[in-house]
Every structure is written in structure tokens, then in C-alpha cells.
Amino acid sequence: MNAGSYDMQTKAQPVLGLFIGVCLAVLSLSFVPTQAWAQFDKTPWPAKVDTPKIEAIDLQGKAWTTAELTGKVVVLNFWATWCAPCKDELPTLQTLHDISDNQTVVLTINVREPAARASRYMQSTGMTFPVISDAKGELAKRWGVAVYPTTILIAPNGQARWRVVGDVDWSGPQANAWLTELRQNVSPAQPPSKAATPKR
Numbered sequence: 001m002n003a004g005s006y007d008m009q010t011k012a013q014p015v016l017g018l019f020i021g022v023c024l025a026v027l028s029l030s031f032v033p034t035q036a037w038a039q040f041d042k043t044p045w046p047a048k049v050d051t052p053k054i055e056a057i058d059l060q061g062k063a064w065t066t067a068e069l070t071g072k073v074v075v076l077n078f079w080a081t082w083c084a085p086c087k088d089e090l091p092t093l094q095t096l097h098d099i100s101d102n103q104t105v106v107l108t109i110n111v112r113e114p115a116a117r118a119s120r121y122m123q124s125t126g127m128t129f130p131v132i133s134d135a136k137g138e139l140a141k142r143w144g145v146a147v148y149p150t151t152i153l154i155a156p157n158g159q160a161r162w163r164v165v166g167d168v169d170w171s172g173p174q175a176n177a178w179l180t181e182l183r184q185n186v187s188p189a190q191p192p193s194k195a196a197t198p199k200r
Contacts, residue, residue, distance in 0.1 A: 054074075064107060073155065074152075075104070077150075078140055079110060088167050090125070091127070093108065103183065112140075113135065149166065
């Protein structure tokens with residue numbers, strides 16, 4: 001009986017170990033997406049890289065150009081419907097779009113999806129900010145975007161100043177502080193000393 005009991009314990013140990021391992025893996029995975037989506041990386045736009053020109057027509061047929069956007073802070077967001085963090089972030093961009101004055105523009109680019117899919121998604125969610133279709137990913141490539149969501153913050157002088165990779169609450173005080181700073185500090189010649197330590 002003792003031998004049988006020992007035998008059963010020996011067989012049960014690997015099974016128990018496997019069960020605990022699976023439970024821990026599931027538990028850790030359940031936390032990973034939340035943490036990943038809540039994190040972002042905000043870095044200065046490279047000084048030696050020119051800001052690409054904006055010349056595109058959105059899903060509503062409105063033309064957007066760099067010249068027209070000069071004098072305004074532009075929140076240029078790259079997203080896709082298959083990107084869960086993007087979908088978490090988009091409602092906050094809608095809020096920013098709704099509350100912004102005419103000195104701040106939310107302009108988004110839907111990447112590597114048919115324009116019809118982006119249009120359906122906007123209609124189903126009731127969101128109304130401008131969306132430019134980048135079905136072939138050419139605009140994303142031009143702006144050096146490979147991770148979604150990515151947002152480029154453009155100063156009123158037309159210069160890209162910050163690249164934010166990851167989702168952000170664009171309706172919150174932190175984002176508001178970034179945008180306020182952009183309005184006040186528009187010269188590309190000024191060192192980004194103030195902005196190098198963003199308020200978190």
C-alpha cells in the first residue's frame with residue numbers, strides 16, 4: 001500500500017506541476033495586455049528627419065494639406081481595426097476632437113485596410129473624427145510608423161515634434177499638457193529641454 005501510494009504521488013507530481021504552470025501562464029497573460037495597452041513611449045521627432053508633407057483626402061472627401069494645417073497643433077494618429085490598443089484609444093481621440101478648438105486638429109490614418117472597412121467601423125462606433133485611408137501602408141512608411149497605435153504630434157509651425165508609440169488617453173490632463181506645450185513652444189530651433197521630461 002505504501003509502495004502504491006508512493007507510486008501515485010510520483011505520477012501526480014508532474015501533473016500537478018503542469019497544472020500550476022498552466023495556471024500561472026494564464027494568470028500572467030491576463031495581465032500582460034492591460035499593462036501593454038496602458039504603456040506608451042514618447043520620444044522626440046528626430047532632428048535630422050524632415051517632417052513629411054500631408055496631402056491626402058479623408059473618407060468624407062475632404063482634402064488635407066500641410067499648408068492648411070499650419071498654425072494648428074495636429075494630432076496625427078495611425079491605427080487599424082485589428083489593433084486592440086488602437087480601439088481602446090480611439091474614443092479618447094473622439095473626445096479630443098469634440099472638445100478641441102479650431103487650433104487643434106485630430107487627423108487619423110487607417111493603415112493597411114480597405115477604406116470601406118474603416119468607414120464601416122467609424123459608422124458602427126459613431127466616431128466622427130477625420131480618417132485618411134492608407135490601404136497600402138505608404139503613408140505609415142513615409143512617417144516611419146511600424147507599431148500601432150502611433151501618434152505624431154505636430155507643432156503649429158508644421159514641424160513634427162513628438163512620436164508617441166502606444167495608446168494614450170488623449171482626453172486626459174497629461175495629453176492636454178503636451179498639446180498646451182506645443183502651442184507655446186513652436187520654434188524647431190529651440191532645444192526640447194522642457195519637453196524632454198514629459199509630465200507623466
